[in-house]
Amino acid sequence: MNIKVLSRILDQKINALNVLVEIRIKDYLSIASQIIHNNELQRKKVRSSKSVYSLLRNDLKQGCTIPPVFLAVRKEAVGTKGKVSKLETTTDSEIIKYIEEKKLLILDGLQRTYQLIELEQELKKDKDIETLRAFLERNIRAEIFIGINKIGILYRMLTLNTGQTPMSVRHQIEILYQDYLGENKIPGIEILREVEGGRALKPGKYKFNEIVDGFQSYLEKDELAIDRASLLEDVKSLEKLSKVGQKKDLFQDFVVGYHSFIVKVGQTGKNWALDEDDEEFHESVPQPFATDISSIFMRGQVLTGFGAALGSLEDLNQIKDLSTIPTVLNKLKLGGNEDETFKLILMNLETIRKSSKKIGNSQRRYFYFFFKSLFNSSGDSHLNIKKSIEKAFQNYKVEFL
Structure with missing residues (x-):
């Protein structure tokens, strides 16, 4: 996988390591379909042909950048690394391994992820090979919270989604x-x-x-x-x-x-x-x-x-x-x-x-x-x-x- 770790900051509010990565769309899509259902707290897919998401797919064809998706690696998945004192010592190779092994859930960016998946399917159906190739080779950014627990997941989802209707x-x-x-x-x-x-x-x-x-x-x-x-x-x-x-x-x-x-x-x-x-x-x-x-x-x-x-x-x-x-x-x-x-x-x-x-x-x-x-x-x-x-x-x- 083509993944590049750009920076890392310890989130002291929720005791998790925040990592900014750059990942090729092709590689993100190889794991996306398997992680979209990992987060039981997430909203369902928004279905509306008149929504902004149909416009987003058209923009993506033309190389439009999108905001980072926010992902998480649960505390249970990192084992002994879950202690705050050890999170900062997490290596780039360990971070990439968490991604490759699909130990992820989506905190924010579920709808963007659905649109990336749909656009790939759309381009394959239309047999637009050149646009598909260019699309898959582009990079997107993702912020990953490593070692986050359930309360941290809820808290981060609430603060990341204040513009949406939150669950009670x-x-x-x-x-x-x-x-x-x-x-x-x-x-x-x-x-x-x-x-x-x-x-x-x-x-x-x-x-x-x-x-x-x-x-x-x-x-x-x-x-x-x-x-x-x-x-x-x-x-x-x-x-x-x-x-x-x-x-x-x-x-x-x-x-x-x-x-x-x-x-x-x-x-x-x-x-x-x-x-x-x-x-x-x-x-x-x-x-x-x-x-x-x-x-x-x-x-x-x-x-x-x-x-x-x-x-x-x-x-x-x-x-x-x-x-x-x-x-x-x-x-x-x-x-x-x-x-x-x-x-x-x-x-x-x-x-x-x-x-x-x-x-x-x-x-x-x-x-x-x-x-x-x-x-x-x-x-x-x-x-x-x-x-x-x-x-x-x-x-x-x-x-x-």
Whole structure:
């Protein structure tokens, strides 16, 4: 292959080596058709005969230059070279080998790549041998990020494609953390796809879509984050992932923190369940939000409130970080008897059901207040379940009632 390494710079933001290369179109096309599907985050091919891409093909016939394509070599593909301290020692021959072995994915330039492929096919079909030969012998430039991880890929794609309609943060998180689907990817925890789990979940088994919603709420410090789609919010969320997520697995810490709460609140509340024969309670609460501790707290509304509250408290330095939650929960206490405490939260949620126009959003807000009170280390309801239930409803009434 005719490949020339022109320059290299260490990208300290994403801990990857950025290399500028010059490659003959003929050589790029020999690998392009095999790498266009390597990046599961990429957009699909744009199909429009009236688009600028048809003009691009005509320009390419005449020797027009195009902007560099941006490629990546995953961290897993470089082995021990993936350490930042070693990336700068990557040799030209190693870089060329990564290209020749097709250990690449396309970060930006997918549509240009499709047009290069289509133009080659078009010229072959028309038997325009002279134009085809000249086209294939020309050079294009490519920037290659070597040793990049998944978060770096998402971050670079977002910043390279700000002029396009980006995929939502929620979709990005789903793709980024889909490897956690299944049993014991996180010890003692099973994360299920929607089709795998109905409502009959239990502590240790959680829905992936609800975990993703909660994690997004944590990143954006907003229990209603799932209703928003803003490029600015995307950038802020990816900023947090790129800053912290390079050093630790925020997603796993989030899941473990939530699971620890579910287990601990069940133990503290002695696995309380509502008495079906309690006629007085059922008269005042005819449609209870849940009937036992697990079904109270294993809901999507709870997860988004949990995530948003922890994200806010982290910014206020009221909690150190997500990884401390399991240890902090060792001091969790009920603050009253089981029946009184959990009936209280169901009565609060019944009031919300009767008074709210958007019940789901109101429930998310209530649980945001609950977890913010529960984990606020400087508050008088810190790690006290009953006091946090009372405090949450006080805050909710001030805001909504």
